[in-house]
Amino acid sequence: MWSRRNAFQDAPPIETWPTVSVASLAPEIKVRYQRNEEAIRLYYANEAVASIAERTGVDQRYLPTMARKCLMLAEDGRIFGFRAVVPNIRLKPYQRRAAIKTKFPEAQGGLSGALSNLLERLPNLESELVRWIMQDAKAKVIPEYKLRAKDLHHLFIKCIEKQGICRHEWPFNTKYLGIRTIQKFMVGVLNKYFSKSVYRRGEIDAKAHLAVGTGDPPFLSFEDPYDAVEIDAYCIEAHFTIDFLTPEGTSKQVLLERIWLIAAVERASTAVLAWSFVYRSEVGANDIVALIRDAVAKKWEPLAGPPFTYGIGSGLPSGVIPLAFGAVWEITMLDGALAHLATALHDRVRKTLGMIINWGPVGHFERRPNVERTFRKIGDDVFKRLPSTTGSHPRKGRADDAEAKAIRYGINADDAEKLTDVYFAQHNATPTEGLSYMTPLDYLRYFIDGPVARLIVRHLPARAAAETKLFLLTETHFVRGGKKTGRRPYVQIDRVRYTNPILAEAGHLIGKKVTIEIDEDDMRQVRAFLPNGTELGILKAAGRWNLTKHSRRTRKIINRLAYERIIVLTEFDDPVAVYLAHIGKGVKHKGGIKPPPPKVATAVVHVSKAAGLEPTITAPQEDKIKRGKSVNDASKRRSLIGRPSPIQMKTKNHR
Numbered sequence: 001m002w003s004r005r006n007a008f009q010d011a012p013p014i015e016t017w018p019t020v021s022v023a024s025l026a027p028e029i030k031v032r033y034q035r036n037e038e039a040i041r042l043y044y045a046n047e048a049v050a051s052i053a054e055r056t057g058v059d060q061r062y063l064p065t066m067a068r069k070c071l072m073l074a075e076d077g078r079i080f081g082f083r084a085v086v087p088n089i090r091l092k093p094y095q096r097r098a099a100i101k102t103k104f105p106e107a108q109g110g111l112s113g114a115l116s117n118l119l120e121r122l123p124n125l126e127s128e129l130v131r132w133i134m135q136d137a138k139a140k141v142i143p144e145y146k147l148r149a150k151d152l153h154h155l156f157i158k159c160i161e162k163q164g165i166c167r168h169e170w171p172f173n174t175k176y177l178g179i180r181t182i183q184k185f186m187v188g189v190l191n192k193y194f195s196k197s198v199y200r201r202g203e204i205d206a207k208a209h210l211a212v213g214t215g216d217p218p219f220l221s222f223e224d225p226y227d228a229v230e231i232d233a234y235c236i237e238a239h240f241t242i243d244f245l246t247p248e249g250t251s252k253q254v255l256l257e258r259i260w261l262i263a264a265v266e267r268a269s270t271a272v273l274a275w276s277f278v279y280r281s282e283v284g285a286n287d288i289v290a291l292i293r294d295a296v297a298k299k300w301e302p303l304a305g306p307p308f309t310y311g312i313g314s315g316l317p318s319g320v321i322p323l324a325f326g327a328v329w330e331i332t333m334l335d336g337a338l339a340h341l342a343t344a345l346h347d348r349v350r351k352t353l354g355m356i357i358n359w360g361p362v363g364h365f366e367r368r369p370n371v372e373r374t375f376r377k378i379g380d381d382v383f384k385r386l387p388s389t390t391g392s393h394p395r396k397g398r399a400d401d402a403e404a405k406a407i408r409y410g411i412n413a414d415d416a417e418k419l420t421d422v423y424f425a426q427h428n429a430t431p432t433e434g435l436s437y438m439t440p441l442d443y444l445r446y447f448i449d450g451p452v453a454r455l456i457v458r459h460l461p462a463r464a465a466a467e468t469k470l471f472l473l474t475e476t477h478f479v480r481g482g483k484k485t486g487r488r489p490y491v492q493i494d495r496v497r498y499t500n501p502i503l504a505e506a507g508h509l510i511g512k513k514v515t516i517e518i519d520e521d522d523m524r525q526v527r528a529f530l531p532n533g534t535e536l537g538i539l540k541a542a543g544r545w546n547l548t549k550h551s552r553r554t555r556k557i558i559n560r561l562a563y564e565r566i567i568v569l570t571e572f573d574d575p576v577a578v579y580l581a582h583i584g585k586g587v588k589h590k591g592g593i594k595p596p597p598p599k600v601a602t603a604v605v606h607v608s609k610a611a612g613l614e615p616t617i618t619a620p621q622e623d624k625i626k627r628g629k630s631v632n633d634a635s636k637r638r639s640l641i642g643r644p645s646p647i648q649m650k651t652k653n654h655r
Helices: 004-009 027-044 049-056 060-070 081-085 114-121 125-134 149-162 179-192 194-201 204-210 285-297 336-353 369-381 402-408 413-428 440-448 462-466 552-563 575-583 598-611 646-654
Strands: 228-235 241-245 251-255 260-266 272-278 331-334 356-359 473-482 487-493 496-499 513-518 525-529 535-541 587-589 592-594
Touching (some): 027 049, 049 060, 114 125, 114 179, 125 179, 125 194, 149 179, 228 285, 241 413, 251 598, 260 369, 369 413, 413 440, 496 525, 552 575, 575 598
Parallel strands (some): 228 331, 331 356
Antiparallel strands (some): 241 251, 473 487, 473 513, 496 535, 513 525
């Protein structure tokens, strides 16, 4: 039996009950609600029911019922509280009590609550419908990605037929067999289980947004500058060209494959610390390592010139804030899609700088909101405005004949790099609402470079900050050579010999291990150390491998092509030049030379920029391989007296 004392004894304090905004109620409803609220407060305070009825005008017979409703649990997990005494409010779903009368299929009305009535008759039907809608992976019986409402209706009809619903009952006595009711039921279920429905039926962006906006504070909180830096890659949504030198000595614009932009953004201030273009189809570990190296140890200098001009006070922190140069952050936040680079970054970056690397899950861009927002802004403000834009989607924002317009209007990648540098420099000098209308640069100055030291930021030692090469790869190699063969001591790395005058005379080191420090961006020379840790000096690559700057990745590609006899290398050839001539060769077309396709042209630009060379289109016959012969083959060379050498004659006789 209802007891006011027992019921309110376990109830939460009335001050914590959910309330109602009286101002939002209609005038005629407001007066009634205020009476009900006052009556419940007096009833909770154990006032006499007769006195409550006299003071508020609420019938005392309704007070226990109103009190019970206030203590009922709502769908949000709390009690209804004062929400329960709003006039005409429904606390429970509508339940049909009257029997459904026989109707003609075209007749209207009279079917309210028909589905709920049917669900009461068939207890297992509702749970089955919910399971089909939510596509529970643990109990999935329908192998579909997203179950449509009409397919759910089809399953619903089959299910109730098996359970014996007669043909003259609902929904069979309606024109569309209750499909609209099932559609509304499906929408209601998806709204009720919002998080699960988005996780199981939403797109990747929706799933990522689901992780934010919960009202709970984040697990990782970054409030001070250089607590964390976000790094991500962005495939630029536009086509670009670049100038290639032709065999005739002229310049020709060649279309490139879409290129990547990578950037490091300081999380607290949203300042861009460093950025880079990547002329490859995918971003590699060396690209991320180089970006971190630039953010820490490279002092920014203006890149662009007329007509690109920098705004007053703009720039990157390392170039305009003295204490920002050489500053090291604590946590590097990376995209989970780059997880295959984890080993290289762990070995070469984390150990050197003493930072933590946080790999976010794949597809969850919300973990790096600042770098993602920066990419979106530069895409909207710059790249998507170009006549060669590819848009954010093949059917959204893509320009007509984007590739042809890139060539027609001369949308050059070098100009895009200058424009990007100006844009990021101006971004750092633009006031933002998130920083109380301070600029990112002013925010950093306030904490690390102001008259009062508010924050001490870790810095690299002066020697390391001045060092141009950081994050070197350390390997151990055997010293080769021998007295019997007369081969001086050397170290072989990626099929290329390295030595110097000191090692060449150190016969006692043959067969012993030495430690090698390798800069994978420049394989022309390495640094060697003896087993006891003392320095052996700089070892240079043998032959012409030490002429042109090249990366380890380029070295391996050249070695593979040479192994497969696609190119032939001799001691007289610069391997990088031979490789560039091979991949940069044009095709004869209507009396002229057609440039290489975009993918190949992008590879040429990547190698050429690393080597400090101009991209070049070579004539087709200059790199023609036919039956194992090549124009750069030593057998094509003549001796000084105009006769083949003995080795060449022997090779010719064997043929």
